Amino acid sequence: MIAHETLKSQIIKALWQLIIEGKILPNQPMREVHLAELLNISRTPLREALQQLEWEGIIVSESRKGYRLAQFSENDITEIYPLRARLESFALELSGIPTQKVLDELIEINQKILNTTSSKQIVELDERWHLLLISNCSNERLLKMIKILHRQSQRYEYAYMEMNNTVEKSVTQHENIILHLQNGQLHQAVELFAKNNLVGIDTLINWLNSKSK
Amino acid sequence: MIAHETLKSQIIKALWQLIIEGKILPNQPMREVHLAELLNISRTPLREALQQLEWEGIIVSESRKGYRLAQFSENDITEIYPLRARLESFALELSGIPTQKVLDELIEINQKILNTTSSKQIVELDERWHLLLISNCSNERLLKMIKILHRQSQRYEYAYMEMNNTVEKSVTQHENIILHLQNGQLHQAVELFAKNNLVGIDTLINWLNSKSK
DNA sequence: CTTTTGCACATTGTATACAATATACAAATT
DNA sequence: AATTTGTATATTGTATACAATGTGCAAAAG
Incomplete structure (x- = not known):
C-alpha cells in the first residue's frame, strides 16, 4: 500500500526548504499567487500549508494582508x-x-x-x-x-x-x-x-x- | 476600527460548540458538505477550520476518508x-x-x-x-x-x-x-x-x- | 451459497471563479 | 505644497466546479 503523501504536506516541506535556504526573507509578504506559481499548485492547498506553518509559529499573518515570514527576535x-x-x-x-x-x-x-x-x-x-x-x-x-x-x-x-x-x-x-x-x-x-x-x-x-x- | 472576525475562527467556535454539546459524536464521520450546509458556509473555510481543530488534537482525519471527532481514550x-x-x-x-x-x-x-x-x-x-x-x-x-x-x-x-x-x-x-x-x-x-x-x-x-x- | 468484479454514487482533494478588501497613485481641494 | 479623496489594480477571502478516490451494492463467476 502506497502512503500517497498529501499535497499539503509536500507544500509545507517545500516552503520550509525555501525558508531555511533564505529564499524567503523575514517580513517580506508571501504572496499566494506567486508561491502557487512557483510550486506549481493552486492557492487552495497552498493556503492550507501556510495556515499550518502559521500554527507552528514559523510564519505570521494579518487578516486580509496575507502571510509573511516572522521576524527574528x-x-x-x-x-x-x-x-x-x-x-x-x-x-x-x-x-x-x-x-x-x-x-x-x-x-x-x-x-x-x-x-x-x-x-x-x-x-x-x-x-x-x-x-x-x-x-x-x-x-x-x-x-x-x-x-x-x-x-x-x-x-x-x-x-x-x-x-x-x-x-x-x-x-x-x-x-x-x-x-x-x-x-x-x-x-x-x-x-x-x-x-x-x-x-x-x-x-x-x-x-x-x-x-x- | 472594527476587528472583523474571520469566518474561519467563527466556524471553529461553532464546531467547538457542536462538539461540547454532543451534537457531533466521536468516531462519526464529519462530512464536509453536511457541516457546510448546517453552518451555511462553503467547504473552503470549513476545511480550514477542521484542519485547525485537527492540529489542536480535537478531531482526527484519514487521507481521503475525512474528519471525525477523536474517540475518548x-x-x-x-x-x-x-x-x-x-x-x-x-x-x-x-x-x-x-x-x-x-x-x-x-x-x-x-x-x-x-x-x-x-x-x-x-x-x-x-x-x-x-x-x-x-x-x-x-x-x-x-x-x-x-x-x-x-x-x-x-x-x-x-x-x-x-x-x-x-x-x-x-x-x-x-x-x-x-x-x-x-x-x-x-x-x-x-x-x-x-x-x-x-x-x-x-x-x-x-x-x-x-x-x- | 460465497466470493469477486464492476459500476453508480458519495465524498474528499484540488483548481478555478468570483467577491470583498487593501494598496498605490493621480487628481482635486485647501 | 500638503492633504485628502477617488479610482484602478493587486491581493486575500469565499464559493463553486471539476478530478480523483473511496464505498456499497448488485450481478456474475466459482
Missing part, C-alpha cells in the same frame, strides 16, 4: 529554548533510561556529529540525537510540542550558520548525558539535558544583536 | 493532564507571585466557583482561574500550548458532566495555592498547582471505563 529565543529545555527534560524523565541499543545509537550519532563539518548536517544530527534520547516517551502530545519547538529553533540555527558558516557542537555534553544514563543516573542526565538545551541562547542573541546594528 | 487523559500540570507549573514559576490585584481577582473567581451550580460555568471559571494565575507569564508559546491542552481536557470534562450532571470543584486547593502565594511561598504554590491539575484524572478514567462497559 530576541524574545523568541528566550521563549523557545527554555521551553524546549523543560519539555525535553520531562520527556526524558518519562522515557527513563534508554535500552543498550538506543545508547549505542546515541553514541554513534554523536560520533557522526564530531566527524562532520557540514553545519546543516550537524543541526539535523543534533535533532535526531535529541529525539532518539526521548524516543521511549509515550506522550505523543509532548513529542509533538517538542518537534514544533525544534522547527522554531532550527530556523534561527540555519539563519545563524548561513552567516557564520559554523554551528555549535554539543558533543561533549551529549557524552556526559550518555555517561550518566549508563550509570543509571537518570535525574542527573535530565538536568544536563536541560542545560544542553540552553547552551545556544547567548550565541544566538549576540549574533542577532550584532546583525541588527 | 484513557491514554489521552494520562497524556493531557500530567502535561498540563508541568506546563502550568512552569508558567507559574515564570509568572512569579501575582500582584495583590490579581490575587483579589483569583479569590473572587474562586468564590464564584463555590457559589455556582452550573457545571458548564464551573469548567469555564476554573479555566479563567488557571489562566489568570499564570497571566503574568510572558512566554506566549507556553501559554498557547496550555490553552490547547485546556481545550483537550475540557472535551472530557464537558462529556463527563453531560452524563453525571456534576463536575469536581477544586475550590479548597485553589484557596491553598492563594494562601501560599500570599505568604511569598512560590515554590510550594507551584507544587500544589501541579497536583491540582492531576486531581481529575482518576474520576475521568473511572467514568470512561464504566461507560465503555
